[in-house]
């Protein structure tokens with residue numbers, strides 16, 4: 572594991588599971604506890620994947636709005652490339668400065684979408700991500716568990732390329748995240764996302780505060 576003093580919390584789930592809302596609420600709540608949340612250049616902000624860097628945003632555009640769908644391995648490698656850039660330019664420096672980072676998606680999205688749902692294999696997708704991760708894994712991964720049909724309906728707006736593939740893919744994604752929570756129980760926590768926003772937020776906050784406490788960070792700082 573890479574040397575660091577901060578805490579890395581990732582929020583995951585299928586499309587429309589409510590993770591962007593929950594990630595933003597979590598940042599607010601952790602900041603209210605006096606913790607140094609978000610990158611130092613944007614205190615209190617959620618970091619999103621793919622994206623979070625100039626290269627990452629360009630890759631995001633390519634992945635989600637390209638006129639022709641990439642092949643499954645091209646897709647997996649592009650997500651891994653955007654992630655390597657984020658790890659190097661943002662996550663490692665900010666974590667070694669002791670920041671608490673909340674990420675809207677990270678590695679487990681690739682394991683669930685590309686590894687499980689696309690059938691590339693979790694171990695295979697993990698293996699192509701490993702060099703770019705440089706030993707970094709989240710301290711806590713919260714998966715918001717919702718019915719994928721409800722999620723897709725909730726996602727609203729103009730669907731991106733992956734949402735446009737429909738509920739069949741999202742069902743596999745949800746099953747993939749559940750399998751990840753069984754495989755990595757020390758870090759991946761399923762939270763029932765099909766409840767009032769406040770109730771979900773309370774569970775997410777409790778799990779995050781536990782992770783912060785076990786990383787040895789002092790509250791009220």
Ligand code: TYD
Nearest residue numbers: 586620621650676677680681684685733734
């Ligand atoms: P998302 O954060 O859901 O975008 P938005 O909230 O703006 O719609 O992510 C975009 C899509 O990318 C989503 O369908 C999941 C997919 N994705 C992968 O397939 N693999 C990955 O590794 C990541 C990070 C995202």
